Amino acid sequence: MTFKITASPKSLELLLKERTYSAHNYTPVPIVFDSASGIHVTDVDGNEYLDFGAAYSAVNTGHNHPKILEAVKAQYEKCSLVGRGFTHSLYAQFCEEVCKAFGFERVLTLNGGGEAVEFAIKLCRAWGYVKKKIPQDEAKVMMVAKNYHGRLLGVTSGSTNPTARANYGPFIPKVGPAYGDGKMLPFNDLEALEECFELEGDKIAGIIIESIQGEAGIFPPNPGYLDGVRALCDKYNVLWCADEVQMGSYRCGAKRWGYENTSNSKPDVLISAKSMSGGLYPCSVVCSSSEIMDSIAPNSHGATFSGSPIACAATLAALKVYEEEDLGANVAKQGPHMLAELDRLCCKYDLIEQVRGVGLIAGVDINVELLAQNNMSVWHVCMFMRAMGIACKQVHDRTVRLCPPLTVTRDQIDAMISSFEQCCQTLLKLQPQDIPGVSDFHFLGH
Numbered sequence: 001m002t003f004k005i006t007a008s009p010k011s012l013e014l015l016l017k018e019r020t021y022s023a024h025n026y027t028p029v030p031i032v033f034d035s036a037s038g039i040h041v042t043d044v045d046g047n048e049y050l051d052f053g054a055a056y057s058a059v060n061t062g063h064n065h066p067k068i069l070e071a072v073k074a075q076y077e078k079c080s081l082v083g084r085g086f087t088h089s090l091y092a093q094f095c096e097e098v099c100k101a102f103g104f105e106r107v108l109t110l111n112g113g114g115e116a117v118e119f120a121i122k123l124c125r126a127w128g129y130v131k132k133k134i135p136q137d138e139a140k141v142m143m144v145a146k147n148y149h150g151r152l153l154g155v156t157s158g159s160t161n162p163t164a165r166a167n168y169g170p171f172i173p174k175v176g177p178a179y180g181d182g183k184m185l186p187f188n189d190l191e192a193l194e195e196c197f198e199l200e201g202d203k204i205a206g207i208i209i210e211s212i213q214g215e216a217g218i219f220p221p222n223p224g225y226l227d228g229v230r231a232l233c234d235k236y237n238v239l240w241c242a243d244e245v246q247m248g249s250y251r252c253g254a255k256r257w258g259y260e261n262t263s264n265s266k267p268d269v270l271i272s273a274k275s276m277s278g279g280l281y282p283c284s285v286v287c288s289s290s291e292i293m294d295s296i297a298p299n300s301h302g303a304t305f306s307g308s309p310i311a312c313a314a315t316l317a318a319l320k321v322y323e324e325e326d327l328g329a330n331v332a333k334q335g336p337h338m339l340a341e342l343d344r345l346c347c348k349y350d351l352i353e354q355v356r357g358v359g360l361i362a363g364v365d366i367n368v369e370l371l372a373q374n375n376m377s378v379w380h381v382c383m384f385m386r387a388m389g390i391a392c393k394q395v396h397d398r399t400v401r402l403c404p405p406l407t408v409t410r411d412q413i414d415a416m417i418s419s420f421e422q423c424c425q426t427l428l429k430l431q432p433q434d435i436p437g438v439s440d441f442h443f444l445g446h
Contacts, residue, residue: 001426003387006436008032010044019443029382029393030441036063039405039412041391049391050412052404056214057246057361060275061321062405068278071317072310079309084302094312101319102256104270104287109307113245113273114150116284119301120208120241120271121154121175123286126295128205132237140174140200142207142238144187147177148215149208149243158208160184187213188221190228197236206239206269211258214246217399218356218363226263233268239292242267245284249275250322250406252359254332261359268292278318283311327406334408335359341417342402349424351381353398360408364400364420376432384427387436388419 011032034044039062041049054060061068075090082088098107108123110116121141128139141158149155156164158176165171177185179196186192187209197204209229213219233240242259249272253261257270269292273284282305305311322328339357342364346352354365366378378394385392385400395401404412433439 001422001430001434003436004389005047005049005387008043008045008047008437008440012440014044015441016443027444029386029391030437030444031386031391038062038064039408047389049386049389050404050415052390052392052402052416054275054403054405055279056274057249057251057403058274059279060249060251060327060406061278061318061325062407063279065278065280065318065321067321068280068314068317071313072280075309075313081305081308081310083304084306088309088312090309090312090316091307094307094316097316097319098285099287102270102272102285102287103266105290106288106293108286108293108301109311110273110284110286110303111282111305111311112150113243113271113284114152114155115303116245116271116273116286117149117208117243118152118154119286120206120243120269122301123269123288123292123296124206124208124239124241126297127239127292130295131291132205134203134205138174138203139205140203142179142185142196142204143175143177144207144209144213145177145184146187146213146216146219147208147210148213149210149245187216187219188225190225190232193229193232197232197238201236201238204236204238206241207233208241208243208271210243210247211262212247212252212358212361214361215395217365217395218361218401220356220358221262224263226259227265230263230265230267239268241269241271243271245271245273247361248272250328250331250359251275251361251403252331253335254328256322256328258358276318277311277314278321280318281308281310281314283307283315325407330408331359331406334410334413337410338362338402338413338417341413342420345417345421345424349421351424351427357402360404360406362402363395364402366398366400368398370428374428374430374432376427380432380435380438381423381427383435383438383441384423385419388422390416390419392416 014032032044035042039051041051124141125139128134143158145160157171180199247258252258255261270287277283342355346355353367356363
């Protein structure tokens, strides 16, 4: 077996230093980026990779897109930050273009996806008290089980991931998937959703749902599910909030939003972040109608860096790139090919149990019981791919996530597939230490 990447001494040195001085809140695949352009990444040792992680969908336009980079550079030379006590020359244009492009009447700007979901919780509650007339302090905001909406306390309160919740309680009440006598509301289950609304709908202000569940392992909605969510929210006067932080910006197909590619319905509230600004500067938004947004009072929510001149410049440039380069069309073209090739590997090799996906994102479930016979885990699959020059990461204990920039070509997808096929053919014939980097980077906890 010939591996492309066999030695990473500088990466090892830096990761050892990182483990000494950084909080251990992440366990990275040991690729230490030094430079990146498009889908191509070079690490500090000069090793080159194809990026099939795309910063959790934050670099849909590719790393350092030149048009977005130029817009950001130009704005830095003019004005970088004003805070929210003043405004700036790009903000009105930003709000108008975002509302028109995204199909909503009002926008509130923030920085990260978790912040945006936290505001959506507040917006639902405010609307529930002001418009729906829920008694004060009784409004409930539903989520579904196995969700991922970020790491802040409000969204962690609604998580069902034991690792995410451990040692962080007490949690914020009336946020999350619990209803009735302690049942957990599942994704893709309209019967359970109607039962939940039937039991508690008079107190439920909103429900926040990822249009495609990402960190659960890439689970698309069943046909008709989101349309059913829309119908039930209308029936019980509940706000449907679509979390498109990872799955928006054409990740899932020819249309901008995951819900547009998987349903015929529109949510009341849209949450977007990550790649809406091309990955060059943090920007997130919550969009809704004027009637819903009017539920919040002035000076009741915001952030110093939200809607900054740099965030606006990056986002306005990124919006142009998505349209001028027709990235949605490339997703519609390349996505089916990637998923079909992964399905082919699934049918051919015992290592792969199942493939799920939509557009240019896939979750590949690995036969971890088979790996365990060789003292391996899904981490070893990602390390094998790393040694082949493919950057990808696992989701939980049994899934490999594949998520390239939307600029990816067929040849680049085929290179990833070829590496994955070699993994399927070879991995179980190896000992863990035979995979380059496994012995060096064992301290990362696998």
